[in-house]
Amino acid sequence: AQSVTQLDSHVSVSEGTPVLLRCNYSSSYSPSLFWYVQHPNKGLQLLLKYTSAATLVKGINGFEAEFKKSETSFHLTKPSAHMSDAAEYFCVVSFSGGYNKLIFGAGTRLAVHP
Amino acid sequence: DTGVSQDPRHKITKRGQNVTFRCDPISEHNRLYWYRQTLGQGPEFLTYFQNEAQLEKSRLLSDRFSAERPKGSFSTLEIQRTEQGDSAMYLCASSSTPTERYEQYFGPGTRLTVT
Numbered sequence: 001a002q003s004v005t006q007l008d009s010h011v012s013v014s015e016g017t018p019v020l021l022r023c024n025y026s027s028s029y030s031p032s033l034f035w036y037v038q039h040p041n042k043g044l045q046l047l048l049k050y051t052s053a054a055t056l057v058k059g060i061n062g063f064e065a066e067f068k069k070s071e072t073s074f075h076l077t078k079p080s081a082h083m084s085d086a087a088e089y090f091c092v093v094s095f096s097g098g099y100n101k102l103i104f105g106a107g108t109r110l111a112v113h114p
Numbered sequence: 115d116t117g118v119s120q121d122p123r124h125k126i127t128k129r130g131q132n133v134t135f136r137c138d139p140i141s142e143h144n145r146l147y148w149y150r151q152t153l154g155q156g157p158e159f160l161t162y163f164q165n166e167a168q169l170e171k172s173r174l175l176s177d178r179f180s181a182e183r184p185k186g187s188f189s190t191l192e193i194q195r196t197e198q199g200d201s202a203m204y205l206c207a208s209s210s211t212p213t214e215r216y217e218q219y220f221g222p223g224t225r226l227t228v229t
Contacts, residue, residue, distance in 0.1 A: 036220075043118075044157070044205070044220040090156050100209065101147065101170065102218060104156030 002027045004093050006105035014113050019063075019078040021108045023091030026072065033074045034092040034102070035065055044090070050074065061085070086112045116140060118221035120206050126227045127196055134192045135224045139208030146189050147218060148181055149205040150174065157205055163189060196228045 007022040025031060035047040048059025055067040065076045074091060091105040119138045127133050139146050144165050149157035160179070162170045165186035175181075178196075183189040193200055203225050207218040 043222045044207075046217060046219075049217060092156075100145070100218070101159040101162055102149075102157070102207075103159070104149075107154075107156050 002029075002031070002093050002095060002103050004091050004103055004105035006089075006091050006108050008108050009106065010109050010111070012111040012113065013081045015083055016080050019076070019081045019085065019110065021076040021089050021091075021110065023074045023076065023105060024072050025074060025091070025093045027093055027095060029095040032094045032100075033065075033067060034094070035059065035063070035074075035076050036090045036092055036104075038088045038090065038107075040087075047076070047089075081110075081112045083112050083114070086110055118206055118208055118219050120204075120221040120224050122224055123222060124225045124227075126229065129196055129198060129228055131196055132192065132194045133196060133226065134190055135204055135226075137189045137191070137206030137221060139188070139206070140210075140219055141187075143208035143210045143219075144186065145209045145211065145218075146183055147207045147209075148189070148191055149207065151203040151205055151223070152201075157203075160191075193226075196226075198228045201226055201228045 003026045005024045033050040036044045038044050047063050048057045050057045050067045058064045063078045088107045090107050092102045094100050094102050121136045146163040148160040151157040160172050161181050163183040166183050178194045181191045203223045205223045206221045209218045
């Protein structure tokens with residue numbers, strides 16, 4: 001069975017400091033992994049995706065994530081947080097045998113303080 | 115705007131009433147998905163269409179729920195005899211195959227409140 005665990009429900013950082021949002025996955029197949037962001041009253045936006053190419057994936061707005069098969073992790077990082085990064089972040093897994101339906105984690109709410 | 119659109123954006127209904135939501139995917143996308151997101155949770159898969167064929171339904175989709183995509187373009191999701199537990203955000207997403215593997219584009223959602 002496919003599943004995703006986001007290890008922190010809330011993360012709070014100061015503007016200009018690094019961001020780390022943690023995600024572990026469980027998949028019997030070679031997974032595709034994604035991070036989506038959801039700003040208040042806005043739709044889900046894809047930040048980045050891993051689909052068995054390079055293990056270090058760069059996304060939009062300076063975010064990146066590293067696929068570590070041995071640790072079954074796909075943590076999201078950003079070197080320097082901006083106030084506009086405050087949002088809900090979802091780690092997501094998908095596999096080709098399931099018509100690519102997405103399985104979402106519970107989400108991590110990122111707060112950025114001045 | 116060529117993104118995924120959903121209508122209505124908000125719906126308030128009384129328990130026991132029927133409601134119908136519409137999703138218009140990105141025009142060249144042949145795959146369409148419905149998800150449900152309750153407060154404080156990530157979205158959960160409900161059902162999936164490839165063109166007009168409904169290929170998978172989640173156990174979350176009770177007999178009161180029905181989805182259609184009659185011409186392989188827009189889709190509707192109907193909930194009959196609504197219950198308070200149906201209150202949620204209903205999200206639609208679309209994707210194409212195979213060049214944009216697995217990337218789904220989401221609409222803004224329809225927020226349903228059952229009173």
